[in-house]
Amino acid sequence: MDVYQEAVCYLESQRVPVVVEAELEVLEEDVFHDEAESCLLSPLRHESLDFPDTPTLCSPKEMLDRRLMVLKGILESEEVYLRELEALLMPMKALRASAGTSQPVLSCRQVQTVFYQVPEIRDMHQSFYCGLKDRLSAHCPIEPGYCETGKMSHTGFALMVGDLFLKMVNQIGLYGGFIRNYEEAVEVVHKCTQSDPRFRTLAESMMSHNGTDKTRTRYTFEALLYKPLDRVTKTTLVLHDLLKTTPGEHGDYTLLQETLRLSRSFLFGVNESSQCNREVTLSHGMRRQLMRDGFVVDVCEGERILRHLFLYTDLLLCTRLKHATRGKQDQYRFCWYLPLAGLKLRWVADQGRSPDSHHRLHTIRTKMYLLRQQLRQHAQGSRGLALAARSRKKLEQMELMLLTHSPVYTLELHSPSDKCHTLLFSSLYELEEWREAIHKLTTDNIETVPPDLLTLTSACVKLRMTQQPPLHSTNAVEDEESLCGTLSVAVHSACGLQQPACLYVCVEVDGYEFYDKQAQTHSVHSLNPHWDQELSFQVDGAQDLRVLCVSQSDAQNDTVLGKASVKLESKILSKRWRRQTLHLGQLEVTLSLKYCPHPLEPPSSRAQQQPIFCVPIETVAQREGVLVPHVVRCCVEEVERRGMDEVGIYRISGLTIDISTLKTAFNSDLREAVTMLRSAEVNVVSGVLKLYFRELPEPLIPTEMFQSLARTLDIQDINSRLVSMLSLLHSCPDPNRHTFLYLLHHLQRVSEKQDVNRMSLRNLATVFGPSLLRPPVAGQGHDGPSIDISLEVVVQAQVIFCYLQCNNLPEAQTSLPHDTDAEDETTHM
Template sequence: MDVYQEALRYLESQHVPVVVEAETEALEEDVFQEEAVSCLLSPLLPESLDFPDTPTLCSPKEMLERRLVVLKGILETEEVYLRELETLLMPMKALRASAGTSQPVLSGRQVQTVFYQVPEIRDMHQSFYSGLKARLTEPGPEQDGEMNYAGFNLVVGDLFLKMVNQFGLYGGFIGNYVEAVEVVRKCTHSDPRFRTLAQSMMSSNGSSKTRTKYTFEALLYKPLDRVTKTTLVLHDLLKTTPEEHGDYTFLQEALRLSRSFLSGVNESSQCKREVMLSHSMRRKLMRDGFVVDASEGERSLRHLFLYTDLLLCTRNKPATRGKQEQYRFCWYLPLAGLKLRWVADQERSPDAHLRLHAIRTKMHLLCQQLRQHANRSRALAFAARSRKKLEQMELTLLTHSPVYTLELHSPSGKSHTLLLSSLYELEEWREVIDKLTKDDIETVPPDLLTLTSACVKLRMTQQPPLHSTHAEEDEKSLCGTLSVAVHSACGLQQPASLYVCVEVDGYEFYDKQAQTHSSVHSLNPHWDQELCFQVDGAQDLRVLCVSQSDGQDDTVLGKASLKLDSKVLNKRWRRRTLHLGQVEVTLSLKYCPHPLQLSSATAQQQPVFCVPIETLSRHEGVLVPHVVRCCVEEVERRGLDEVGIYRVSGTTSDIGTLKNAFNSSLREAVTRLRSADVNVVSGVLKLYFRELPEPLLPTKMFHSLARTLEIQDMNCRLVSMLSLLQSCPEPNRHTFLYLLHHLQRVSKMQDVNKMSLMNLATVFGPSLLRHPGLGHDGPTMDISREVVVQVQVVFCYLQCNNLPEAQTSLPHDTDAEDETTHV
């Protein structure tokens, strides 16, 4: 059990500030040493990246408070360890007695081999536990009216020194361990009686009534696991003990002896062989990669190793002169019972956004300089220095830009939070971890020293995924604007609200992922939403389809990866159909190569309200603005049977809040839309049309439409009105038709919602059509007559039974026939 992490979590629960202190001397043989310098993202100076050199020191009182918490954590883990040793020793007497019978389970020699030095190790730790418990439970004297902390006067260093001086017992256990395991494995396979015993050893969990089931081999591994953690325990205790404390000298000597013992263990010892798990399979490395570990409010780049039965988090110590590359242990979690929870992208703070933009700006300028000097002589030294700086800055971005969170929760209460910059990568980790946890493989506690040391050879991912490290001038990679129009999805077994996440690779100058808004609850969701990426060196496109449920975590329904080739993509749209598991997503791609300029750090979404509809439609790449479609879909989803829909007003403040959301973030607006009062949704739609600078039906058409009302024959009047509609700009015409079809569907429920065509025309007429005013050709008109014309024009259009269908998006399939990709 990781005592240090347990202590930190306890301090957090008690609201005690935790500070990681720098160690003055780093000992290479200590694989458990914690990082001394926190890599916090800080503001950039013009010429360099600044990071804090040392953490803030805590007061002596706070240090002693932490020391007491660490000691209590040690006591708790000692109690657990003693229960495990007692469980291991429980069958020893019975096995020894049976050895003298005619049908022994184990021979006398085998019993001696299996339990060699275990009773002595149990007695040693029992003595240590009793002494430590007695001293921790002694009441502290009162002083100056305040209870004196026990940690101020508590001396326990002699107990630790006494225990470490008996570590020779562990030396004998380690030397005998391989032979003991061989006996257990052999007898487990050959004797059903021993197999029953070896696979169902139970240990109580202290005060709780629950019991834990172990295999014999797992319990036999416990002493080997425990001795390798002694250095960590002593190291953490020494860090929280002031130099003037009476324990300091004792603990320093105990730490030296424990490190000496560990370094004396022969690295080629057979006890460091692979571990056989209870399902007759060996522990294997299944996946590894670089992730960001979020702990204590800090972010650190870590190398994560996923084995058959556990997750191991390490940090890499690069090779130095005369010393090989090493991995240092951070933490591990067994997969048995591990629960995963991933959180969708989190918004960065404005301060973090500006800092990241400053790094991206420097990277962009550095890349431009490298390209300018690429063909010059005597530029090798400059290129080498520049590439090294580029790698360092990209490494900083890799650490501080991820926004996707993967939470890991162990049944033991331990939890860790990982951050990833790619939802696709997060889903890959989640899929393989889920599969392994479902296999229900029992965890044999690892020899952390051996397992961590083996990472250098076992790893499959050698370096962090830095584009600048392996980037080459590839004529197939993309540099310019990549547009992805996400159209629709089908194949759902039941209605759902979906959004599509699109990711690209390449340099980190620009945001590399974007998402559509969430669709309405439907079997055939559609978006017709265009996502644009500024890319430099992009070669891969990743697409994920995600389901959203109220009050539940998002679920990835499927994913796919596409190779991007500049020779195939061009300035015309190319339509693709992707099969992502059960879901089929249709999208179109278009690529425009051009030199890149870095975007502004303060770039925001273009406003939606009070903007000409042609401008907004061009910006969104659609014919019907998203605000209109989203509001209409939401009203049709839950407002068609609402009495007085469009006539009853929503709360003004709520309408204003939703309007501001549409002006700042479409995804946020749609999320708010799903839970807003339906009259607020209808109010936002009316407000959008009312605030258009130019009405949806242009003012120049007002007098022409007014004259059509004089045509007596209804069919002739409608033909004339539809002919006038064809002269409207495309976004105006298709948005108007889209709204008319919607209002006709609303009126079909007039028996319930009490909204007839005339009622709807009365509500929308003044917003959709306006008199051009003074200074324009045509007769003047008083306000009452103007309202009559507005209402009658819309009413006539609503009475038309053969309205043309509205086209919501621009045609994106002007190129060759569809391509289908199965994933």
Template sequence: MDVYQEAVQYLESEHVPVEAEADVLEEDVFQEEACLSPLPSESIDFPDTPTLCSPEEMLDRRLVVLKGIMESEEVYLSELEALLMALWASAGTSQPVLSSRQVQTVFYQVPELRDMHQSFYTGLKDRLSAECQTGSSPGEEKEMTHKGFELIVGDLFLKMVNQIGLYGGFIGNYEEAVEVVRKCTQSDPRFRTLAQSMMSNKNGSDKTRTKYTFEALLYKPLDRVTKTTLVLRDLLKTTPVNHRDYTSLQEALRLSRSFLSGVNESSQCKREVMLSHGMRRQLMRDGFVVDACEGERSLRHLFLYTDLLLCTRFKHASRGKQDQYRFCWYLPLAGLKLRWVAEQERSPDTHLRLHTIRTKMYHLREQLQQQKTGPRGIVMAARRKKLEQMELMLLTHSTVYRLEMHSPSGKSHTLLLSSLYELEEWREAILKLTADNIETVPPDLLTLTSACVKLRMTQQPPLHSSNAEDEKSLCGTLSVAVHSACGLQQPACVYVCVEVDGYEFYDKQAKTHSSVHSLNPHWDQELSFHVDGARDLKVLCVSQSDGQGDTVLGKASVQLDSQTLNERWRRQTLHTGQLEVTLSLKYCPHPLKPPTSTTQPPPVFRVPIEIVAQQEGVLVPHVVRCCVEEVERRGMDEVGIYRVSGTTSDIGVLKTAFDSNLREAVTRLRSAEVNAVSGVLKLYFRELPEPVIPTDLFQSLARTLDIQDINSRLVSMLSLLHSCPGPNRHTFLYLLHHLQRVSEKQDTNKMSLMNLATVFGPSLLRPPVVGLGHDGPTVDISQEVVVQVQVVFWYLQCNNLPEAQTSLQHDTDAEEETTHM
């Protein structure tokens, strides 16, 4: 009988599914499995704030960790069984593919490892089963939590770790074993087909069946010995100090670390791993990120290689020794799915904590500046070190974006970043390498992690305090007026994100509100930053899509120079991918005040229109423009628009949002009932302390209604309008043009010019209040309403109304510049 057929029959007799032989053999790839629960690693040797929890919560988390360990042991045992099945299929036939010596090399210590882990798994499963049976009803939950204190497993871990030396022989033979497998594959292609046909059927479900190669199975013990230390570290973190397991787990962790350290030292001389497609694994990018695991944040050094992401823990070396990296986790790039989201609003406690750190950093920076010209003693060095430590704390806890990574096998990790620009650079670099969707032979992680010191391109975390002083960097107020963008291929809701660098004393990122759905988004929104040591400005255009996540359309970087920027606006056009963004910059240098704990923006409602316009750096307040845009987008055909009232609660929510956060308000506006949107616009004008048309013009406008000649009447009314302050005049004109467009569809929406004048007249024009400096004749209430409606009606009938300007003209010193990215 053919050797291959005999081996296949053997596998089938052992109930191991075997795929049919392919006409063309696949390349040497493997499906990376990931049933291991993501076990957190201990944090980097930088200052961090410990997460405090009650003993009951610790025991609950401990039980979750133990269940995850048991599940991962079950998967690992199935992999060892598959490896042993491969042994008998390749060596137990009448014409074996592997010689007895090759079997000894490839499968050295595998049966012993299987027996060791089988014993550990059985003991752990029995004790966990007994624990889970101690209580099942909700009322017994607290009692079961306390009974968790009686769950003892430390002896099981200590027994297993005392036998961990079994892995030493396997690791020593690993490279030779892989070489034997490759030679057998080259000499007999059917051996490869047989190896690739082996399947692990987890939980009996075809959907979760994982395909392995010999190389992948041989790597599993190598991966497991690294995971053992991480598992013990995680379990010890969730075990109370007064628990009977604590001492045993401490000793087990010490033994595991000692073994792993010895393996690391012995693997320094191992050669690089060659990828199965003839490529050599290369480092493409590295940098410091925050790794989120089990609700904890840890600063990590992330390495992006040609075929995988490697997350490591950086260990500062003592003087005279080399830095070290410890393995945390890795993800193959093949099939990796990425998704980024903005984190939820920070809690008040987090805001207070960040403010405290920033304030201390600010005062340390001030002290260092004052001592810069004095003697450089021990005190100054200590303050600089303290400033670096606080920067690291801020870097770890002030993140605002989450980059979620999901492997096809189900393994996931989340990175936290404070910069959308940096996140997009990581995302682009990863996606560029995942285009081929090719999986490779798993790496020797011990060797790869040890090589990080020599391969790294980034030496230290991005700390501004470690940068050299630069006279050209900015210290003061940087204003960015974002005007508009063009170049969209299809209509979209777009916002612009602006980031600055420098010290983290103040907010370093701001966003415009989302534009209305269009091909040519415009904002005319002014963003302001307090900066200290700023050198670069990052600009990103982001498309906002309901329910599908945001998409970065393009990004650009602008170098800041205090010698070229000044208090006059400087206009620039940035090429960011498919979009061209027009913005203006101005810079006012001045000493900075300590950071404040509250960054609440000033309110919009019940505030004079001139003050709101000045605060926003515009001529027409954003609340007016955004409501008008939204009504014109989806309310022009609504019957009774501006006459039918929206829900009072919905209007109140939108009003509160505009008073606190323009971005949030516009986001809510996009999904609110259109009658609530029109209601907010009416409410804004109604609650103005001074109407859009100043009260001292009421009598003059009332008298124009007596002018019989229509043209003379309109000329007089326009002349009076020109005497209004700029924001009042342009806001009134902006609204009039909008209402004229609404009336053009009066056959559908039933809103004629007279109807619109009746709705808005009392809000836009009011008579002076007697006793508040007004000495003229009083106006009868009925006459007052007639004047209000008639004046607005006549303005609406004017066909040659001047165009409204929505934003201030940003005059520049020089011609417009264009930055290409």
């Protein structure tokens, strides 16, 4: 083993991070800032996995702008670091004074050990900070132009800071003494904290100002002692980052090269007598362990970047994976980390996508579908194998792009120090797994020991449990058990709630990403919610179904009440509905599944929901797979939730513009419309329901029944009249009959509170009569005597009033039966 390798091995054994040549290629991001924001100011932070269309070159002006950004970040970080050093040194004078008394807190030797080289390091960084601040303050940006020589002339070329970095690195040897002394210093602090209450109080209450906001951060003595040890590693990292953003013709380039060389040499040449390699032990004797890892989309300044996220016992670490080349090992680059102590989580439901995003995703999916077809065609022959390999590579690249741009679920991470990071997920199920894992660790209140970022990041290769992004295209062998065709899921109902809540069900499938893999029911507010909503998926390679039940509050803070995963087995599923009851925590959700295998068509752009207003009710019911259209049920449920005590409900109408807005929403997106219902005025909701019936092309009670119903009014015996009217009702088409019965039961419940809402059965009949029952139009093939217009309204109101007076109305069926002759299957999760 040569001297270089011996030095590297020793430094690693001593827990001193080493930037070896192979690692320098990936250490491009600026990690010289505060740990929780290290990646935010890096000029190369937008690089992600190697997409085929990712640009790698930039102009000199862009490099200089990024360089300026890096320098400003360094200045801010230096300011924070100096405040931390001042907080560490604050008790030094008092401890030295007490050392000469009869009851010293620390002896003179212990004081010297604890603060060894810290004042000198502080003075070195103070000088560097002042010099850099003066240079940046004097720097005044101007517009770029071109000199006569053709070279770029930009104010960034006039900003020279290389000498400041060289001067600082020439004094970096001060850190050598600190590193050699570090273990002994920590041991003194630990022992004195245990034995002396005075020192323990001091060690647990050291504070550092956070700058202009005048807030203060509390540190332990040991945490502050770790700051210089952590800082020396970052010096090399930031020099490499700064050099990457400095054009070769810049006057600082040569100086920064020399500075970086000296910094590397220092790391390689740390004295072998250092004994600072300690186990990373957290409070309560727990060791830092990797609990979960996976690929997520990190949002940085509005841009989406695919990252590898690692959840440790006490912190979240975000890294960038750089795949190995030429047989070398994969490497990770540090992006940011957040301690779990005090971390707050907030997830935001599906916010939808813009038309541009839909078009982009459709283009990617179409290309993926064509590449998949090519793969199947190239399955034979040597030339076919070569083409297949090329097509598979392109397919993986396209799926990576889709993985980056398709997520719509947001998980926000908020630390006590006001640092915030946003992660995106395409799967609500996966988001909830991450949220549960993080929440469980944060409740344990584990104290964070500041990590050695390079060592921790380098260890990710060995510790990781997830090797690659979750790409379905990497499966080389086709699974005959996976589904290919149409999978239909009918979500029926849920039970097990302790109190009424507004719930919706989210259903996800896996497989190739050619088609939408996630759908949700509309929201229902009830103690025992019923949706009876059918969701349909085009699946290719599907093997698992995931179901989540979500509670939606008025504050838009959704909560997952339970989740379950179901294995999709082609041998069991068929074209007949199969009912299942899933246990989602304390909830039971009943649904039915059916599967129709068939070759799939190329993915089409997302079709707009077909309108439901001004469309025959039978058409809407058939399209939704129900007997009572969702618009009727949603409006009725919302009125019963908060409009039963409203004076003049159904008589007093809401604003026309608000009713029109809700109508448009129902015609385009059911879930969005139901969300809008929950915040709309209740008179607007009742107005939407009346408008739906009024705009039906054919009234709810068919026109051919008008004459027959009018004649029943001449029957004097009330019971005989009701029998005759109910008999006529049975001749209506199923959607008309069940929707009418559903509405009648609702209006009866409204009239039960007529003392409050002033809406009697007669009032309700007068309001709804003209919308539900209309006479035939003369000259359109209808025979029989015509009714005087003055009597028409009377007949409409009296017919509805008679139906409302019936105490034994048949119950309404809201959905088509999805049961089979097989027994129900209960899936326990």
